[in-house]
Amino acid sequence: MxxxxxxxxxxxxxxxxxxxxxxxxxxxxxxxxxxxxxxxxxxxxxxxxxxxxxxxxxxxxxxxxxxxxxxxxxxxxxxxxxxxxxxxxSKASGYMTLDEISQGKHLWMLATGTAVGPFIAMLRTPQPWQRFERLVLCYGVRLARDLAYLEELQALQSANPQQFSLIPCVTREKIPDMMQIRLPEALRTGQLEQAAGLKISPEQSQFMLCGNPGMVSDAQQILLDRGLQKNLKRKPGHITMERYW
Ligand SMILES: Cc1cc2nc3c(=O)[nH]c(=O)nc-3n(C[C@H](O)[C@H](O)[C@H](O)COP(=O)(O)OP(=O)(O)OC[C@H]3O[C@@H](n4cnc5c(N)ncnc54)[C@H](O)[C@@H]3O)c2cc1C
Ligand SMILES: NC(=O)c1ccc[n+]([C@@H]2O[C@H](COP(=O)([O-])OP(=O)(O)OC[C@H]3O[C@@H](n4cnc5c(N)ncnc54)[C@H](OP(=O)(O)O)[C@@H]3O)[C@@H](O)[C@H]2O)c1
Incomplete structure (x- = not known):
């Protein structure tokens, strides 16, 4: 309707x-x-x-x-x-929400392009800040000018330096203090863990993957290889996803 x-x-x-x-x-x-x-x-x-x-x-x-x-x-x-x-x-839908996650101390949010949007919605509410010890937003774009909401996200990082890490990855130009790498590659090589100062583990990590379907599939496979599991209604796991096309 x-x-x-x-x-x-x-x-x-x-x-x-x-x-x-x-x-x-x-x-x-x-x-x-x-x-x-x-x-x-x-x-x-x-x-x-x-x-x-x-x-x-x-x-x-x-x-x-x-x-x-x-x-x-x-x-x-x-x-x-x-x-x-x-x-x-007339109604919103979708299951990539914090209500669908049952465990974990660290929330990793991986977004390409416009898929940063749902994570900003979450970060604008108290829930993730109250639930998770650490929040990591990995934001992959082609060019630095594609980093929408950057000032708001940087302000969140300045205000919460112990809890929130913002990791912009810009693939098609070199920007000082930003990685030039696709998100799955940065995950595979350990560069995201290094930048966040956190280790990924099934005991502590929850992942939300959103945006480009290639990124979502590749990142998911890397996480499955690391022992994390898909988050399903009938079997809670660690990886929650939304593909934009
Ligand atoms: C659950 C869900 C949430 C979505 N949220 C957003 C959102 O917040 N913002 C947004 O811009 N789009 C979002 N999309 C994509 C959006 O629904 C449309 O597919 C997009 O706007 C293209 O529509 P179109 O009619 O212009 O192109 P179409 O004629 O339908 O062409 C589709 C093609 O455009 C490309 N494409 C689609 N979406 C994107 C995108 N976001 N970034 C890069 N390439 C894309 C793909 O190659 C795709 O095959 C979302 C999709 C889903 C399934
Ligand atoms: N962004 C722009 O300036 C621009 C300009 C003109 C038109 N558009 C339109 O916008 C649409 C979307 O552009 P977008 O830049 O928002 O989204 P995008 O093409 O999904 O790119 C966003 C980020 O995802 C990365 N990526 C792409 N495929 C990947 C994969 N398989 N695995 C991992 N990472 C992957 C890109 O890296 P790579 O750079 O390595 O691909 C980039 O860093 C295009 O289809 C186009 O129609 C955008």
């Missing part, structure tokens, strides 16, 4: 990457969940999933998007401005 919403603001992080703020009545949701956003294009409604970035108590819904070249919906969403109408699913 769809409800009509309205765009109330936008942030442009670069010429392809943007956040939309939307007023729409969708009820409550759990950080990590996504909504469907739709537009009528021609005589068809085109809807796609977008993770919520805002905390549940904020007045507007917030989504972070990249305009995919030749994409059906995202370039049209990139042209929206405050005041424009937009369709939104």
């Amino acid at each position: 769809w409800v009509e919403g309205r765009v109330v603001d936008r942030i442009d992080w670069n010429d392809k990457l943007f956040s939309l703020f939307i007023e729409a009545d969708i009820g409550n949701f759990i950080p990590g969940q996504f909504i469907k956003v739709g537009l009528d294009i021609g005589d068809k409604r085109i809807g796609r999933a977008y993770s919520l970035v805002n905390a549940p108590d904020s007045p507007a819904l917030e989504v972070l998007l990249v305009s995919v070249e030749d994409g059906l919906l995202s370039p049209a969403l990139a042209r929206l401005n405050p005041g424009d109408a937009i369709q939104v699913s």
Whole structure:
């Protein structure tokens, strides 16, 4: 079911990457969940999933998007401005949430591109800070200009230096003090553990993997080889995933 919403603001992080703020009545949701956003294009409604970035108590819904070249919906969403109408699913869904995790002292969040969004939603609430001794956000992008929300994340790190580690990995340019490596490779070589100052183990680690399906599959395999297991409803484990395509 769809409800009509309205765009109330936008942030442009670069010429392809943007956040939309939307007023729409969708009820409550759990950080990590996504909504469907739709537009009528021609005589068809085109809807796609977008993770919520805002905390549940904020007045507007917030989504972070990249305009995919030749994409059906995202370039049209990139042209929206405050005041424009937009369709939104009446309820959020998805299982990449902290409620689905039953154990662990260290939460590792691995995101490529726009998939940093659901982790920001979690970090904007008290729950992960109260539950985990350590929070590690590994944020893989092509170029430094793709690091949306960087200032907010750096501020979180400055405010919580013992608990929160932000590890940006920029693959297509060399940036001082940032790794130039894909996330699975950084995981395989131990560079993420080194940067976080933490060892990965089935006893202590929980992993959430989100975004590019290649990253999710490769990172998952490395973690399985290290003795971690998929987190399933019927058998709790250590790896919770969401593929964006
Ligand atoms: C659970 C879930 C949550 C999602 N959350 C987000 C989100 O928060 N932000 C977001 O931008 N997208 C998100 N997506 C992807 C989004 O639903 C669309 O697939 C995307 O916007 C492309 O739609 P389109 O109609 O423009 O392109 P289509 O014509 O449908 O083309 C799809 C192709 O675009 C590429 N692609 C799709 N999404 C991305 C992406 N995010 N980054 C890089 N390449 C991509 C892939 O090659 C894919 O095959 C999510 C997808 C899922 C399943
Ligand atoms: N970001 C831009 O500046 C830009 C510009 C024009 C268009 N776009 C559009 O945006 C879409 C998405 O771009 P994006 O940069 O947000 O997402 P992306 O292509 O998923 O790249 C994000 C990060 O994931 C890495 N990655 C890609 N495949 C991987 C794999 N199999 N395993 C591990 N890591 C992997 C990339 O490394 P690599 O760099 O090594 O691939 C990069 O560091 C594109 O399809 C395009 O249509 C983006």
